Amino acid sequence: MRTVTSSAAILVGLAVVGALSGPAWDPVPLTEQIRPTATSTEIGGLDAGIAAGRVHSPGTFEVRETEVEVQLDGYEVSALLREPVDAGEDLPGMVFIHGAGTGRWEDAFPEQAEQIASAGIVTLVPNKRLDTYTIWHRDYVAMAADYQHSVEFLRGVDGVDPDHVGLYAESEGTWIAPIMQAQDPRISFTVLASAPVVEPRRQAAFAVDNYLRSTQVPWQVFRAIPRTVGIQLPSGMLDFADFDVTPWLEQQTAPVLVVYGTADRSMPIVQGTRQIIADTAVGSGFAPVTVRFYDGADHGLRVDGDVVPELSRDVAAWVQGMPETATAQPRIAGAQPEQLFLASSVPRPRWWGNGDIIIGAVLGGVGLLLVGPFVWGAASLVRRAAAAGRLVPGVRPTTRMARGIRPLLLGLGGGTVVTVVALVAYLMAVARLALNDAQDWLVVQGGWLGVRLLGVAVVVVAALLLGRVRDLRDARRAGDRDAVVAFGWPAHLTLWTVLVGTASLLLWLAYWGVFQLGI
Numbered sequence: 001m002r003t004v005t006s007s008a009a010i011l012v013g014l015a016v017v018g019a020l021s022g023p024a025w026d027p028v029p030l031t032e033q034i035r036p037t038a039t040s041t042e043i044g045g046l047d048a049g050i051a052a053g054r055v056h057s058p059g060t061f062e063v064r065e066t067e068v069e070v071q072l073d074g075y076e077v078s079a080l081l082r083e084p085v086d087a088g089e090d091l092p093g094m095v096f097i098h099g100a101g102t103g104r105w106e107d108a109f110p111e112q113a114e115q116i117a118s119a120g121i122v123t124l125v126p127n128k129r130l131d132t133y134t135i136w137h138r139d140y141v142a143m144a145a146d147y148q149h150s151v152e153f154l155r156g157v158d159g160v161d162p163d164h165v166g167l168y169a170e171s172e173g174t175w176i177a178p179i180m181q182a183q184d185p186r187i188s189f190t191v192l193a194s195a196p197v198v199e200p201r202r203q204a205a206f207a208v209d210n211y212l213r214s215t216q217v218p219w220q221v222f223r224a225i226p227r228t229v230g231i232q233l234p235s236g237m238l239d240f241a242d243f244d245v246t247p248w249l250e251q252q253t254a255p256v257l258v259v260y261g262t263a264d265r266s267m268p269i270v271q272g273t274r275q276i277i278a279d280t281a282v283g284s285g286f287a288p289v290t291v292r293f294y295d296g297a298d299h300g301l302r303v304d305g306d307v308v309p310e311l312s313r314d315v316a317a318w319v320q321g322m323p324e325t326a327t328a329q330p331r332i333a334g335a336q337p338e339q340l341f342l343a344s345s346v347p348r349p350r351w352w353g354n355g356d357i358i359i360g361a362v363l364g365g366v367g368l369l370l371v372g373p374f375v376w377g378a379a380s381l382v383r384r385a386a387a388a389g390r391l392v393p394g395v396r397p398t399t400r401m402a403r404g405i406r407p408l409l410l411g412l413g414g415g416t417v418v419t420v421v422a423l424v425a426y427l428m429a430v431a432r433l434a435l436n437d438a439q440d441w442l443v444v445q446g447g448w449l450g451v452r453l454l455g456v457a458v459v460v461v462a463a464l465l466l467g468r469v470r471d472l473r474d475a476r477r478a479g480d481r482d483a484v485v486a487f488g489w490p491a492h493l494t495l496w497t498v499l500v501g502t503a504s505l506l507l508w509l510a511y512w513g514v515f516q517l518g519i
Helices: 002-020 047-051 110-118 140-155 171-175 177-183 200-215 219-229 269-279 309-320 355-387 405-435 441-477 489-511
Strands: 063-071 076-084 091-097 122-126 160-170 190-193 256-261 289-294 332-334
Touching: 002 441, 002 489, 063 110, 063 140, 076 110, 076 140, 091 110, 091 140, 091 309, 110 122, 110 309, 122 140, 140 160, 140 177, 160 171, 160 177, 171 177, 171 190, 177 190, 190 309, 200 219, 200 405, 256 269, 256 309, 269 289, 289 309, 355 405, 355 489, 405 441, 405 489, 441 489
Parallel strands: 091 122, 091 160, 160 190, 190 256, 256 289, 289 332
Antiparallel strands: 063 076, 076 122
């Protein structure tokens, strides 16, 4: 009964600490959806362009591919230029801007750039400049300046109308394209594909929420969203997480085409559309926005691995049919988009809001767990050497713990480390399922139950250790002078490093919700 009571008290304490150490996750439902006015994504206002021979379908022309070099400021990138053969002069030009998942032209936009070029538009896919781009640091204004060199290059290509060169930006690139258009009003159009619009931190939390829902994880796991996405890392790390593209959208002076796939769970497709329409050209004049939703297409605008063919058709027609197509009806068309929750501001953790603390708690805890046994082992070697007479006479280091303490310390420290490893493995397994759009009840539900049971087992061991220490103290008070938890400084050091290291890791586990009790 004493062990049960102590275990319950420790569990409640850890649950309270976990609840107070960071915010809960309670996304706001999106109540007002967008209703497209037509189911077909075909671009309106094409009659004049078709009559003038400006508008062509993908596949009309053969495409010539040429690898070129684009000079940046103190740097050089390779790019692939695609030109429609025998398509005439004064052709539109389009520069493609990478999302976060690609960096080289060999891997990016192969279908879109080729199909759009075969419709009569010269396309250029440059490599992303990667020497200034890392997982921790991204400067979107500087990246816009780098991509601007590709725009200037394309303007100088024979057969391209320099006043009809625009941008096709995907995902992360849609934070860059509005900067470029605001700084260079001569850019004649922008295509924003799978645009997050909201700040990177908000988009990341929204995506994680949707992916976790798709894998049907236990509700307790959602608490990890703000505690992961909301933390502040050391200066210079993830400095782009709160980048706001709104001031740049407000300065747009050229038509905008927004394209989304309705199966894109990583983007707030309804909220993003509303914000682009509301924010574009607020302070600079007229920049009409056209929107298309493609049924069942994912973040890459693919269905079953293939880019939806209507995408290239619609983009090419919209670009070639200007100026009529920029304001033609229907403005919003395609499949019905759905978004359950808003991509809202991410609450910041209270006590553990600094990433250094989160990382330090684990490294420090594991380090302390290793220090004690290492010192104990070294002391044992010294003791054996002394007993063999290999040390100075009179040196007889002695260290020991009371019976039952060592196995409980081993179970406490080892069990805590196993629980930490199990939690990390569980989160990685859930992430793989989410990214692969898969479900596995045994992994998602059973894995979380297993992690929590490991945590409970560690708490029970801690309760047993407390009980054993209490018994020794009672025996000491009763006159048993040998009833001491630890003898010698190595034993004391081992005891306290294991206890402090375990406490650090248990608090870390509590932060991530392992000990949640509905608090």
